[in-house]
Amino acid sequence: MKGLLLRDLRLAFRAGGGFGLGLAFFLIVTVLMPFGIGPETATLARIAPGILWIGALLACLLSLDRIFALDWEDGSLDLLATAPLPLEAVAAVKALAHWITTGLPLVALSPVLAVLLNLPAEGFPWLIASLTLGTPALSAIGSFGAALTVGLRRGGLLMSLLVLPLYVPTLIFGAEAVRRGADGLDAATPLALLAGVTLATLAAMPFAAAAALRVNLR
Amino acid sequence: MSIWEYANPRKFMALSGAVLPWVSAAAAIVLVGGLIWGFFFTPDDFRQGSTVKIIYLHVPAAIMATSVWFMMLVTSLIWLIRRHHVSALAAKAAAPVGMVFTLIGLFTGAVWGQPMWGSWWEWDPRLTAFLILFLFYLGYIALWEAVENPDAAADLTSVLCLVGTVFAVISRYAILFWNQGLHQGASLSMDAEENVADVFAYPLWTSIGGFFLLFLALVLYRTRTEIRARRLQALVQRERMA
Numbered sequence: 001m002k003g004l005l006l007r008d009l010r011l012a013f014r015a016g017g018g019f020g021l022g023l024a025f026f027l028i029v030t031v032l033m034p035f036g037i038g039p040e041t042a043t044l045a046r047i048a049p050g051i052l053w054i055g056a057l058l059a060c061l062l063s064l065d066r067i068f069a070l071d072w073e074d075g076s077l078d079l080l081a082t083a084p085l086p087l088e089a090v091a092a093v094k095a096l097a098h099w100i101t102t103g104l105p106l107v108a109l110s111p112v113l114a115v116l117l118n119l120p121a122e123g124f125p126w127l128i129a130s131l132t133l134g135t136p137a138l139s140a141i142g143s144f145g146a147a148l149t150v151g152l153r154r155g156g157l158l159m160s161l162l163v164l165p166l167y168v169p170t171l172i173f174g175a176e177a178v179r180r181g182a183d184g185l186d187a188a189t190p191l192a193l194l195a196g197v198t199l200a201t202l203a204a205m206p207f208a209a210a211a212a213l214r215v216n217l218r
Numbered sequence: 219m220s221i222w223e224y225a226n227p228r229k230f231m232a233l234s235g236a237v238l239p240w241v242s243a244a245a246a247i248v249l250v251g252g253l254i255w256g257f258f259f260t261p262d263d264f265r266q267g268s269t270v271k272i273i274y275l276h277v278p279a280a281i282m283a284t285s286v287w288f289m290m291l292v293t294s295l296i297w298l299i300r301r302h303h304v305s306a307l308a309a310k311a312a313a314p315v316g317m318v319f320t321l322i323g324l325f326t327g328a329v330w331g332q333p334m335w336g337s338w339w340e341w342d343p344r345l346t347a348f349l350i351l352f353l354f355y356l357g358y359i360a361l362w363e364a365v366e367n368p369d370a371a372a373d374l375t376s377v378l379c380l381v382g383t384v385f386a387v388i389s390r391y392a393i394l395f396w397n398q399g400l401h402q403g404a405s406l407s408m409d410a411e412e413n414v415a416d417v418f419a420y421p422l423w424t425s426i427g428g429f430f431l432l433f434l435a436l437v438l439y440r441t442r443t444e445i446r447a448r449r450l451q452a453l454v455q456r457e458r459m460a
Contacts, residue, residue, distance in 0.1 A: 158361065212374055
């Protein structure tokens with residue numbers, strides 16, 4: 001498992017791995033928002049939690065097809081399926097690798113972008129906490145979507161249609177936590193619910209992803 | 219004699235062929251009867267006027283929209299566990315019907331909401347949850363269309379249906395957390411103290427029955443079409459092999 005994780009990380013970080021593309025996308029979405037909405041800082045501060053969460057979600061979505069597609073094309077997914085490691089574990093490790101290469105950098109970048117959007121200072125800890133808790137769920141759900149569409153030629157668009165509705169609970173609780181935090185309210189309840197959603201998806205999604213992979217590898 | 223006999227496509231075709239005209243006729247009679255009763259032979263509500271009559275379309279469509287998804291869940295499970303092709307095809311046949319019911323529910327709700335709430339759309343929990351359900355239907359149908367191998371498509375959509383059900387339920391309660399609503403609560407329950415008055419309730423139950431029969435007829439019809447399409451495909455393939 002460790003070997004697989006290291007291999008995926010190395011592939012992502014080295015040239016052509018596409019690492020950083022998601023981050024750049026996150027940056028550009030956030031920078032474009034004020035152009036569409038107007039430069040009033042009060043308005044921006046009000047909608048900053050939602051923009052940051054949706055930006056993170058879209059950046060995550062953009063890189064999902066890389067979870068399985070490359071391994072599918074060169075046949076290493078078939079090797080992984082016949083390896084002694086259960087396919088569920090493969091799916092879980094790949095989701096973890098996706099989180100380390102996409103989710104974690106997003107969390108790290110988000111405070112900088114929050115400054116650009118004028119998020120109130122009370123919101124920052126909640127923003128970082130909610131993104132840290134929520135992005136693993138995005139990766140886990142995304143690995144299921146990627147597994148469903150791995151065999152399709154134009155799977156990317158279909159995958160976004162399948163995955164985005166599944167992101168609704170995560171987005172609601174995540175953005176709500178930041179919004180309450182920024183307003184100076186207690187954000188522990190949405191944060192706890194967000195953690196619950198994340199834990200449930202982490203537990204269940206590798207099985208669903210493996211089931212979908214088995215069908216596609218048949 | 220058990221229900222599993224009808225997993226055999228030939229038996230299913232024989233039974234559904236015999237039943238379909240009766241179900242269609244019953245659906246037409248009950249639905250038209252319920253709607254006419256509701257539209258022309260019930261009094262106007264003292265506050266809502268005649269706009270109240272849209273419930274004879276709105277409520278049955280909404281009930282069927284969620285019930286159809288539940289039926290797809292059951293047939294998907296049957297396909298995953300017992301590998302009966304008729305079951306998978308029934309789920310495929312039901313999805314567009316359910317999607318249209320969801321749309322009818324949303325549309326009639328908007329038409330009613332405009333004069334009553336003063337807006338076509340509110341981000342109310344029930345409305346939002348229905349919109350999400352509509353998106354789930356859309357994704358489910360799109361996945362059926364996208365996968366070429368019929369067995370793989372049935373498997374993948376079944377898994378999606380299972381996962382989607384869980385997420386649809388979570389979303390429902392997450393949305394409740396996110397915003398409190400304008401939409402009224404349940405008023406057709408068996409155990410509630412206060413329900414819709416009987417004058418409105420009887421035609422309403424009739425049109426719910428009509429919608430259910432309509433759904434039954436449509437699903438039988440569409441499943442028969444799917445089975446015939448599958449047979450045709452097999453014949454064409456055999457021809458090509460020979």
